Amino acid sequence: MTVNTQPATERPDPRAFGLPVVEQADIPAELRTLVGRVHALIDTVANTTETDPAVLAEAAAAVEEVTDRLAAAPRRQIGTMVRRDLPDGDSEYGTITNIVAGDTNPAAPPLSLVPAAGGGVHGEVTLDTVYQGPPGLVHGGWIAALLDQAVGTASSLATSPGLTARLEVNYRRPTPLFNPLEITAEVERTERRKVYVNGRIRVNGEVTAEATAIMVRVEVPE
Numbered sequence: 001m002t003v004n005t006q007p008a009t010e011r012p013d014p015r016a017f018g019l020p021v022v023e024q025a026d027i028p029a030e031l032r033t034l035v036g037r038v039h040a041l042i043d044t045v046a047n048t049t050e051t052d053p054a055v056l057a058e059a060a061a062a063v064e065e066v067t068d069r070l071a072a073a074p075r076r077q078i079g080t081m082v083r084r085d086l087p088d089g090d091s092e093y094g095t096i097t098n099i100v101a102g103d104t105n106p107a108a109p110p111l112s113l114v115p116a117a118g119g120g121v122h123g124e125v126t127l128d129t130v131y132q133g134p135p136g137l138v139h140g141g142w143i144a145a146l147l148d149q150a151v152g153t154a155s156s157l158a159t160s161p162g163l164t165a166r167l168e169v170n171y172r173r174p175t176p177l178f179n180p181l182e183i184t185a186e187v188e189r190t191e192r193r194k195v196y197v198n199g200r201i202r203v204n205g206e207v208t209a210e211a212t213a214i215m216v217r218v219e220v221p222e
């Protein structure tokens, strides 16, 4: 087994790819609050039984007004990254609007993946009906997305950032909404630029889904 563990200082700086970097600590607390409120809005709109046209029209106008006010500021450059300090003193980069774990994306679940004591990464997340597929259950595509993020993060932290070349998901048991999902992943081995990674989701200790993946590490520009 070959695992090339590189300290963050040796990982490619996204600025080498022309991508801007935001420090996680510099994201305003008020923006985090707004992200949480907009997520609650998505969940509420998806589930409202309100049918009064006046109430619905008033809500749409209010949302449009807030959208226009925020749109007055320039948009972030596509590919903007966030640098996060990890509990073990290391740090990592992620896309700030990443749909699975982006700090400023109201559609993203509140997933934070951190190094696990025994190696690899772990995180916990509880999903609401925004992520519903079958009644009361997490959508299978979202299960794959959570696992993709976990194997990608495990690979990135153990070696260097890469893209998912292959992801195979086994859906063992239904994965429920409104229950804490424990997500773990770890590198099995590396071969040149290929990183073989395994991941899984557990609910109350039982595996509901597991994945095997090949990440291909990106080459850093000279």
Ligand SMILES: CCCCCCCC(=O)SCCNC(=O)CCNC(=O)[C@H](O)C(C)(C)COP(=O)(O)OP(=O)(O)OC[C@H]1O[C@@H](n2cnc3c(N)ncnc32)[C@H](O)[C@@H]1OP(=O)(O)O
Pocket (backbone or CB within 6 Å): 093, 094, 148, 149, 150, 152, 153, 156, 161, 162, 163, 164, 165, 166, 191, 192, 193, 194, 214, 216
């Ligand atoms: C911290 C951040 C977490 C982020 C988690 C989220 C991750 C994602 O969602 S990434 C987005 C989804 N993935 C993609 O869009 C990737 C699309 N695919 C590609 O861009 C390319 O096929 C890519 C980059 C994977 C490989 O292309 P390239 O860089 O030209 O590599 P290439 O030289 O062909 O192959 C390198 C090695 O990988 C192998 N390989 C390439 N593709 C595959 C594949 N699909 N299956 C198995 N092996 C593969 C090759 O055989 C080769 O192996 P070897 O070293 O033994 O010869």
